[in-house]
Amino acid sequence: MDSTFSSYKIEDRSLVAFIKREIHNLALQAGFSVHRAAETDIIVAELTSNLIKYANGGEFLYRSREVKGHNEIEIYCIDNGKGIDNVVKIMNDGYSSGNTLGHGLGSIKRLSNDFQIYSRKDWGTVQYVRICEKADTFVSREESGFNSAVINVNYPGELVCGDGYHVKYTAKGFQIFVGDGLGHGTNANEAVEMGIKAFIRSKGEDAAEILKEVHEAVKKSRGLVASIACVDYKTETWNICGIGNINTRIYKGLENKTFTPYNGIIGMNIPRTMKSTIYPYAKHQIIIMHSDGLRTRWNLNEMMSIIKQSSGVIAASLYKDNLRGTDDATVLVGKII
Missing domain, CATH: 3.60.40.10 (PPM-type phosphatase domain)
Known part of the structure; x- marks a missing residue:
């Protein structure tokens, strides 16, 4: 059976450094290269930063597991914020709803093997990220069966x-x-x-x-x-x-x-x-x-x-x-x- 998810409520930046360190160590233990672990750090930083800045906090779930012969880290980022009106629009690099460069979600999508986001106005947002030890590992979301x-x-x-x-x-x-x-x-x-x-x-x-x-x-x-x-x-x-x-x-x-x-x-x-x-x-x-x-x-x-x-x-x-x-x-x- 897969391991359970570690779960943390993030309301401010006090836990962010701890979570980044924990996931970085999980990545190294799972056989990630130093470079791939650093890319994982970027993903975690973007997710937690957005959670604090735009949703006033939320829940962060993560675990390491082995799937079909490769190791990976799964992350769910969940909030009850105001939601996103146009998910497709904000996925484009350069778009920002605040005074930032707007590369956050685009970076997450590029660096992860699978990135999914679901959001509704006044309901909040669910983000799912899957990071494999190899950046070029192909992940199929909808296999038959x-x-x-x-x-x-x-x-x-x-x-x-x-x-x-x-x-x-x-x-x-x-x-x-x-x-x-x-x-x-x-x-x-x-x-x-x-x-x-x-x-x-x-x-x-x-x-x-x-x-x-x-x-x-x-x-x-x-x-x-x-x-x-x-x-x-x-x-x-x-x-x-x-x-x-x-x-x-x-x-x-x-x-x-x-x-x-x-x-x-x-x-x-x-x-x-x-x-x-x-x-x-x-x-x-x-x-x-x-x-x-x-x-x-x-x-x-x-x-x-x-x-x-x-x-x-x-x-x-x-x-x-x-x-x-x-x-x-x-x-x-x-x-x-």
Whole structure:
């Protein structure tokens, strides 16, 4: 499983030097050259500077991970500022909304391997940056099949996350697991990690049956809640089941379906009989699964043009508007292309 995101609220410049140093060190540890790490410094400086100058602060998320044999750093920069009226216009070098040279966003786009920005007036802005160890590494945003992104952060003050997730590809399709260990901290993390390992080992094809296997495997843990969504390409179906309070929804255009989980705690007490929900699988669907670190009263249809955005931007937008801030938080978004 990928590492969780480090999260910092930036309201003034007091944290900027620390964050720049942390990300610079992450880059070097991930095998970035000194030159590439310096380019990463420029990106971080531009993002944090804009956050302070134009949005009066916001949240900065980052992590290092390995993807398809290369190392990279992911950054989300999120604010509740006045928003941007014309994103395309401000991406051009030389444009400035203040008394600057106006090279900020253009520099970020040039130096990163992927840069995405979504903004609405009086709502704020979400920026996503992906920096690979090699500047010429090609990053495809919309490969055919299933494209997913996850934002997961620890409960404030904890060093480990009690939430967890895993996407597993099978001969017939793929399976998604999102879980939340009871409470937060080390014991919650141990519970969800045990659940993920049992999920990875399972050869099952039915979500309810896989949850039963997970239940048996984690009985010595604190316990957890989890939902599993399985796709079978041949039958073109979703097979979904959950225990606890992981929120699962599938959107296609204006239509959406919420999948209600069973009551119970995996590893302690689960229903004697459970049945997975079968639902049609089709292109252009969006599946969203999140822990109770996010509020559940949201609707993608109320967010202008958000469905057209990447999985990561959708995840960050939901995180931005619905974070409770009282627990670990995980939101997984997958698009069927």
